[in-house]
Each structure stands twice: as structure tokens, then as C-alpha cells.
Amino acid sequence: MxxxxxxxxxxxxxxxxxxxxxxxxxxxxxxxxxxxxxxxxxxxxxxxxxxxxxxxxxxxxxxxxxxxxxxxxxxxxxxxxxxxxxxxxxxxxxxxxxxxxxxxxxxxxxxxxxxxxxxxxxxxxxxxxxxxxxxxxxxxxxxxxxxxxxxxxxxxxxxxxxxxxxxxxxxxxxxxxxxxxxxxxxxxxxxxxxxxxxxRSEYHLEWMRYFSRAFYNLRRIGSGLTAHLGKVQSPDILVVVADFFMRVHSISWDAVSGVFGGTLVVIFRGDGMRKDMGKFAASHFGDMGSAGGHKGAARAEVPMGALDGKDPEMFVLKKLSRGKTASVQRI
Missing domain, CATH: 3.90.1640.10 (inorganic pyrophosphatase (n-terminal core))
Known part of the structure; x- marks a missing residue:
């Protein structure tokens, strides 16, 4: 080589x-x-x-x-x-x-x-x-x-x-x-x-309840999916769920969020063809925390204190929909 x-x-x-x-x-x-x-x-x-x-x-x-x-x-x-x-x-x-x-x-x-x-x-x-x-x-x-x-x-x-x-x-x-x-x-x-x-070592048994929570909270925004999992034991479960949702037919991107410690974590995945998820994450959350990544995978972390008491799920939905929450569809 x-x-x-x-x-x-x-x-x-x-x-x-x-x-x-x-x-x-x-x-x-x-x-x-x-x-x-x-x-x-x-x-x-x-x-x-x-x-x-x-x-x-x-x-x-x-x-x-x-x-x-x-x-x-x-x-x-x-x-x-x-x-x-x-x-x-x-x-x-x-x-x-x-x-x-x-x-x-x-x-x-x-x-x-x-x-x-x-x-x-x-x-x-x-x-x-x-x-x-x-x-x-x-x-x-x-x-x-x-x-x-x-x-x-x-x-x-x-x-x-x-x-x-x-x-x-x-x-x-x-x-x-x-x-x-x-x-x-x-x-x-x-x-x-x-x-x-x-x-072959992909999932903890105790993570299964987060999948249930993700399905219950699943929303659609255009060709994307988003779900908020509330408090999580580890941000890694957000990664696993985000990867899973990218297997859904006709979905080009997703964002899975949760609260770990005192931080709101959002994991982004994309098909690499339409949205640049790194730029997408930075443009939506970069003004309030760290955000960025690749075209197909990105991450944002926002201190909970920066939300000024706002509900983290609604905060993420408003950010992703740019305030147009009427466009958000419950699955």
C-alpha cells in the first residue's frame, strides 16, 4: 500500500x-x-x-x-x-x-x-x-x-x-x-x-425498556424521525436507538435525545445523501452547547441549565422543527 x-x-x-x-x-x-x-x-x-x-x-x-x-x-x-x-x-x-x-x-x-x-x-x-x-x-x-x-x-x-x-x-x-x-x-x-x-455484543438486556419508550415518543418531521427517551443510564443507548431507526424505509435522518446527568444529549443519524447531519446539529444546537459531526452521524450536548427550565423534549422538537411544531406528526 x-x-x-x-x-x-x-x-x-x-x-x-x-x-x-x-x-x-x-x-x-x-x-x-x-x-x-x-x-x-x-x-x-x-x-x-x-x-x-x-x-x-x-x-x-x-x-x-x-x-x-x-x-x-x-x-x-x-x-x-x-x-x-x-x-x-x-x-x-x-x-x-x-x-x-x-x-x-x-x-x-x-x-x-x-x-x-x-x-x-x-x-x-x-x-x-x-x-x-x-x-x-x-x-x-x-x-x-x-x-x-x-x-x-x-x-x-x-x-x-x-x-x-x-x-x-x-x-x-x-x-x-x-x-x-x-x-x-x-x-x-x-x-x-x-x-x-x-x-455480536450489541445490547444490554436492561436497554430494552428504552426501546419501548422510544416507540411511544416517536415523532415524524418530514422525512425524519425523532424520539426523546428522558433520563438515560448512558448516552450510548441513544446511539443504539438512532442507528436502529435508520433502518426504517423512507426515513433519511433521525435525532434521538435524552438527559444524562446534567446534559441534554442529541444523537443524529442520516443517510448521507440529503442532510449533512454535522452541519444540521451545529446549526440547530451549536449556539447553546457543543454540536457537530459527520455528514451521516453527529451529536449535540447542551447543559440543562441552558434550557431555563424548558421541557427538554419540547425544546428538541422546537429546535428540529424550527418552531413549526404543527409539522411534527406523532407516529
């Missing part, structure tokens, strides 16, 4: 930032793509620096993510002040600082990501490598491994394969030739039995 000249330049920049006495923390918003990418960067740094850790900002409750951590031995820990204090250099993969309130608090030396850039919130780091055309950040890290002649061991290759598979939805979502090339290359080294185990 040919390595673009850009990767050669970026790889050299990365190596120039490393010193044997450094202690690096790789920060992620944990999902398959970010965890696979973090493991790859860890493999690169491990040959050059004193210590490397991985820290995640989100709750990890989705069964497939937990299975990935278990089977592929992802050594990630919750990002807390005590963990941060143990490190003197920080890297961010598969995300950008403005994507999460906790991410923006750190000063990064490395940012590697495939999400769209925001003109209003530029990213500054000695190594900034952001390529929105790529289907997965795992693809980008695979190119770094190849440029640096690091052959991925079985568990790392499996993590990278699963990260690409998850973020491209098995190549049904946006991807480019580089994603296919990386997937083919990694497949030679990956353990596909382990990957199958992870893929």
Missing part, C-alpha cells in the same frame, strides 16, 4: 516531538475508532518515550465497546485530574478539543482526526493532522504505522480493523480508497474470531 507524501511529512513531525524522558497521555472520547487509533499511537510512542497512558472522557457502557476493551486489552482509564497530573504531554485522536468540554481543558502536542474542521474553532498543535475525507482515524494511524515500518500485532490489527468497520458501518458510510487499503492490509494480521465476538 503506497504511503502518500503527506504521511511521510507528518510522521517525521511526530517523531521530532518525542523524547525518551516524556510521559504521554493519549486522550479519547471512547468508541471503536478512537480506541483503535489510541492503541496504534501508543505502539508508535512506546519505542520513543518513557511512559504512555490512554484516558477517556466519556462513560463506556455500550456492550460492543466494553467487549473491545476486554478482548483487545485496551488500557484506557477515565480522564480525571489525578490521571492528568501523571503526564507532561498530551495527544488527542479521533476528536478535536471543541468536541467535548473536558477535551478543551488540555494543551495538545498531537491532534489526529478525521472529523470535519470548524472554521470558528480551529485546532492548533505542533502536529495537527485532520483529514475529513477519511472514513476512520484508524486508517490514518495505519498509514503512520506503515510509514514507520511497524507491523501491527494481532490485537492492534484487530482493533484497527474493528475501528474502520465501525466508523464506516462496514463501508456503507462515507469512505475513500485509503480506508479500503488499510482494511485489506490489516486483515492479514487481525483475529477475525475476536472481532466477531465484539460485533
Amino acid at each position: 503506497a504511503i502518500p507524501k503527506l504521511i511521510d511529512e507528518k510522521a517525521q513531525t511526530l517523531l521530532s516531538l518525542l523524547h525518551k524522558d516524556q510521559r504521554w497521555l493519549i486522550v479519547i472520547n471512547a468508541d471503536p475508532d478512537s480506541m483503535g487509533s489510541a492503541l496504534a499511537l501508543k505502539a508508535i510512542l512506546s519505542r520513543k518515550v518513557h511512559d504512555i497512558g490512554i484516558g477517556h472522557v466519556n462513560e463506556i457502557n455500550r456492550p460492543d465497546n466494553l467487549a473491545m476493551i476486554r478482548y483487545l486489552r485496551v488500557p484506557t482509564r477515565r480522564l480525571i485530574p489525578n490521571l492528568i497530573a501523571q503526564y507532561d504531554r498530551f495527544a488527542l485522536v479521533d476528536s478535536q478539543p471543541h468536541h467535548h468540554p473536558e477535551l478543551v481543558k488540555l494543551d495538545y502536542s498531537i491532534v489526529i482526526d478525521h472529523h470535519p474542521l470548524s472554521a470558528e474553532k480551529p485546532v492548533h498543535a505542533p502536529l495537527t493532522d485532520i483529514r475529513p475525507k477519511y472514513g476512520a482515524t484508524c486508517t490514518m494511524l495505519t498509514e503512520y504505522l506503515q510509514r514507520l515500518k511497524i507491523r501491527p500485532p494481532k490485537l492492534l490489527a484487530s482493533a484497527l480493523v474493528y475501528g474502520i468497520k465501525a466508523d464506516t458501518q462496514s463501508f456503507q458510510r462515507k469512505f475513500i480508497d485509503a480506508d479500503i487499503n488499510a482494511f485489506k492490509y490489516l486483515s492479514k494480521y487481525a483475529d477475525h474470531t475476536l472481532i466477531t465476538r465484539i460485533v
Whole structure:
């Protein structure tokens, strides 16, 4: 697999930032793509620096993510002040600082990501490598491994394969030739039995009640669906339900919302043909919280305090319908 000249330049920049006495923390918003990418960067740094850790900002409750951590031995820990204090250099993969309130608090030396850039919130780091055309950040890290002649061991290759598979939805979502090339290359080294185990770990039994709630609260807005699930144990259930509703015939987008802790979370999914869900999320919720993502998948998080006592379900419906709630149809 040919390595673009850009990767050669970026790889050299990365190596120039490393010193044997450094202690690096790789920060992620944990999902398959970010965890696979973090493991790859860890493999690169491990040959050059004193210590490397991985820290995640989100709750990890989705069964497939937990299975990935278990089977592929992802050594990630919750990002807390005590963990941060143990490190003197920080890297961010598969995300950008403005994507999460906790991410923006750190000063990064490395940012590697495939999400769209925001003109209003530029990213500054000695190594900034952001390529929105790529289907997965795992693809980008695979190119770094190849440029640096690091052959991925079985568990790392499996993590990278699963990260690409998850973020491209098995190549049904946006991807480019580089994603296919990386997937083919990694497949030679990956353990596909382990990957199958992870893929089959999708739902917690206790999540079934949220599906019932989603069906009860389901609304239609044009060619889209929306449902509010109230208080949820984890935002991951919103992702699962949003993915499920995209299987409905004639539906081109959906938005599933819920309250987690003190935050209103809205998960967006689209067919990738009509609406750009990243822009859609940002235009509807970006003025009140963090919002953005891809053309086919996006997320918004709004502090409950910003709602000034408004009912979160009605707040979301009014935002999505731009105040024209008469156009909202109950299913």
C-alpha cells in the first residue's frame, strides 16, 4: 500500500516531538475508532518515550465497546485530574478539543482526526493532522504505522480493523480508497474470531425498556424521525436507538435525545445523501452547547441549565422543527 507524501511529512513531525524522558497521555472520547487509533499511537510512542497512558472522557457502557476493551486489552482509564497530573504531554485522536468540554481543558502536542474542521474553532498543535475525507482515524494511524515500518500485532490489527468497520458501518458510510487499503492490509494480521465476538455484543438486556419508550415518543418531521427517551443510564443507548431507526424505509435522518446527568444529549443519524447531519446539529444546537459531526452521524450536548427550565423534549422538537411544531406528526 503506497504511503502518500503527506504521511511521510507528518510522521517525521511526530517523531521530532518525542523524547525518551516524556510521559504521554493519549486522550479519547471512547468508541471503536478512537480506541483503535489510541492503541496504534501508543505502539508508535512506546519505542520513543518513557511512559504512555490512554484516558477517556466519556462513560463506556455500550456492550460492543466494553467487549473491545476486554478482548483487545485496551488500557484506557477515565480522564480525571489525578490521571492528568501523571503526564507532561498530551495527544488527542479521533476528536478535536471543541468536541467535548473536558477535551478543551488540555494543551495538545498531537491532534489526529478525521472529523470535519470548524472554521470558528480551529485546532492548533505542533502536529495537527485532520483529514475529513477519511472514513476512520484508524486508517490514518495505519498509514503512520506503515510509514514507520511497524507491523501491527494481532490485537492492534484487530482493533484497527474493528475501528474502520465501525466508523464506516462496514463501508456503507462515507469512505475513500485509503480506508479500503488499510482494511485489506490489516486483515492479514487481525483475529477475525475476536472481532466477531465484539460485533455480536450489541445490547444490554436492561436497554430494552428504552426501546419501548422510544416507540411511544416517536415523532415524524418530514422525512425524519425523532424520539426523546428522558433520563438515560448512558448516552450510548441513544446511539443504539438512532442507528436502529435508520433502518426504517423512507426515513433519511433521525435525532434521538435524552438527559444524562446534567446534559441534554442529541444523537443524529442520516443517510448521507440529503442532510449533512454535522452541519444540521451545529446549526440547530451549536449556539447553546457543543454540536457537530459527520455528514451521516453527529451529536449535540447542551447543559440543562441552558434550557431555563424548558421541557427538554419540547425544546428538541422546537429546535428540529424550527418552531413549526404543527409539522411534527406523532407516529
